[in-house]
Each structure stands twice: as structure tokens, then as C-alpha cells.
Amino acid sequence: MAPRVLLVHGLWMHAPALAYWARGLRRAGFRPVLFSYRSLLQAPETAMARLRAVALAVPDTHILAHSLGGLVSVKALAGTGFRGRIVCVGSPLAGSRAARVLASRHLGRLAGRSLPLLCEGLPAVPAGLDVSAIAGTMARGLGRLLLRFDEPGDGTVAVSETRIPGLSRHVTVAASHSGQLFSPATVEAAVALLAGAPQGCGKGL
Template sequence: MRGLTMLPLARRLRARGFSTEVFDYASLLKGPAPSVDRLAARLLARRDGPVHLVGHSLGGLVALETASSWAGLPPGRIVCLGSPLAGSGAARGMARHHLGGLLGRSARLLKSGLYTLPGGREVGVVAGARATGLGKLFGGFDGPNDGTVAVWETRLPNLADHRVLPVSHTGMIFSAEVAAQVAGFLSDGRFPA
């Protein structure tokens, strides 16, 4: 999804006192590496930190890859919204059905996820549990999911916090409750109760 999709969440975070910028990337067309480098350059230009990152789905993986790959970035927390940190069963299912080309050049990252989280950063994840989305056609979910990503796929060891909400994969970027959880984590490093 393009940066425009994050505008509703950015607006809600601004209303809670955060200064926001939307980062637009095309990781499906160009792969994640150019986006990681562009995001790092943008962060390095803002050394007055802290600079927090909030990414939805693949955007969360790009944020984590950036924090893992680049030294000297300003400090800050990272919130991933429905990001398949442990890899996406729906992406693997699409590849099995010869639809992997729809994943673009980010297919490997979407299918396999990450092995570890970046050190020295508090990372929180909001997962969805409203199973509405096309991912159900390919994911073979056997537990709670947001219609695209299973809840278990959003977990890796050493997360600072993890929250499951009754939202779909796309719906989480429009949710007032998700925005409140993100704001709480950015402020305190924990999701509010």
C-alpha cells in the first residue's frame, strides 16, 4: 500500500500531539532495499531524535530492516501494525498458487519475515483478529488472524509489547483504538491497558 493509506492514522496521531510525516515507498516494485536506504537517509537527516516509526504490514518490516541495517540512526520506538514478522502464510500460499508475482520484489521478505529484531529499540506490534480479507484464500489460517496475517505471524522474541485488537488487516489503519494504542506505545514503550 502507498503512503496515502497512512494519512488517517497520521491525522489521529497529530491530534494526540505527535508530529507526523508519511513515508511513501514502492517495495513491491523495487524491493525493500531501496526503501530501507531512503528511509535511513530520511532518519539520518533528523538527528534531533527521537524519531519513532509506525509501519503497516510490509511497512513494519521495512522499518525494522532499516533499524537493523543502519548505524547512527536517531533513537526511537517502532510500532508494527499487522506486520508478518515471522513471515506470511498468505504470501507463501500465493507463491504455491503461482501468484507470487503479485508480491513483487518483496516476496522473499514477506514469505520469510525476519529472524531477529533490531537491538536497542523498543518494538511493539498491534495484530488484528477480525478475519476479513483476501489473504484467507491463501493463508490456511488455523488461529486468530486479520484476514491477511495470522496473529502468531506477528510475533518474534524480545518484543517490548504485543496487542491483539478486533480489527482487520486494512481496518487497523483507520481504527481510532489502534491509533490510541500506537500513541500510548510511542509515549511509554507499552500499550495502554
């Protein structure tokens, strides 16, 4: 049976937003499954518990997640013995400056109950997990309305915010934060990372 890949969306999104990724993964021989959660009104811990159960229920499962979904996925599977690969696309694994600016301007409600997780990020990849990251370098996005990036980024998340110690691979693609959802280069890089390709899956930094 084809390897199963859970697709996990980000903030303000719903599962259908990942339909383009699903088609690309299916053509590459994977079995994509959309995972949905309420990113604004639901505590991330609730989504993590559901994702943990779904991910561990079927052997040979991997995860491809966008933005907040990457943080949710990595935290959900820490310490579980999960053996699959987790690929985070545009995920502020080191914490989001844009989210911290929202909080400082008393606009945290725009990130709902996910605000603390977005602000804090993760100190490192939890032991035992295989996590890779894809970062965008086309600076177009809502994040530019909140702050000016003095470094490469996707317009919402800086490349440096996608890096934490312990990543298996880190690659970049020429795509904006939202554009990653419809980017052939993002899908190509994700497929290579999910397949465990050691090289040739985007521009490493």
C-alpha cells in the same frame, strides 16, 4: 518540538492510505510524516536505504508502520543506533504464510519484489531496537482466499506471525488487516506505544 513519527505503508499501498493515522497522531501531539515507496516494483533494500536516511536525519523520530512497512522499517534500522520506537501494525514479522502460498502457486508477482522479505520475515528484533507490535483479530481480508487460519488473525496475517523474540510490547485490537488503517482502537494503541506507555494500550497476548 513535537516528536516526529514516520508513517510507513504496506504492500500495494501509497502514503495517503495512512492519512487517518496521521490525523490521530497529530491530535495526540505527534508530528506525523508520510513516507512512501514502491512496494511492488522497487527492491525493499532501496526503500530501506531511503527510510534509514530519513529516520536518522532528525533526532526524536519514531516509526509507525503497517504490514510490509514494519518489516522494511525494522530491517532498515538494524545496527544503526536508531533510538526511537518502532510500532508495527499487522506486520508479519515472523514471515507471511499467505506470501508463501502465493509463491507456491506461482503467484509471487502479486507481491512483487517484496515477496522474499514477506516469506522470510525476521528471526528476532535486532539488538538495540525498541520494536512493538499491534495485531488484528478480526478475520476479514484477502488472505482468507489463500488459506484458512486455525488461529486468531486479521484475515491476512495471523497473530502468531506478528510475534518475534525481543518485542517490547505486543497488543491486539479488534480490526481486520485493512481495517487497521481506519481503526480508532489501532490509533489509540499506537499512540500509547509510541509514547512509551508500559500498560493500558490494548489487549496483550
